[in-house]
């Protein structure tokens with residue numbers, strides 16, 4: 001018997017299959033998201049009741065399928081949902097190829113999701129020196145409330161979407177290519193989830 005946080009975690013590697021997500025410097029977002037998400041899952045698994053990935057390989061998974069999987073799993077346990085993405089600046093943006101760093105999104109009225117998103121940003125900054133990009137006071141830098149993101153709007157638990165860097169920025173892309181960095185980011189996200197749970201008073205439970 002070991003004590004774990006009495007919570008489940010849904011990890012959602014964004015995109016996959018025909019949807020590569022953003023691309024830059026020879027990288028596809030769907031691959032980076034999956035690699036980081038797998039390290040994230042490995043690192044957080046010993047601390048929580050379960051980890052449920054929305055995909056484990058390069059495959060098509062619709063947004064509705066991701067949400068249905070999350071909402072249908074473990075209804076008796078408290079849950080968190082974290083979607084992992086890489087950012088890119090729009091083609092016509094003056095910041096094209098210049099923006100770098102992390103961002104995190106939460107849905108309005110989801111106060112626990114807002115806290116989770118903030119803690120994940122903080123973990124990226126502290127653990128792997130990925131600094132937040134954009135946003136303005138009084139909000140935490142890099143933290144955004146978003147009403148248009150399906151996986152945040154439709155999940156029935158606290159949810160955050162984290163952008164681990166800009167795939168179209170040369171320095172961010174160089175890091176993303178590095179498996180040691182992918183693992184470090186996964187570990188940082190795991191630490192963030194654990195910190196969030198302690199701050200939110202999630203109890204420890206004996207798990208067989």
Ligand SMILES: [Zn+2]
Nearest residue numbers: 014021085086
């Ligand atoms: Zn994405």
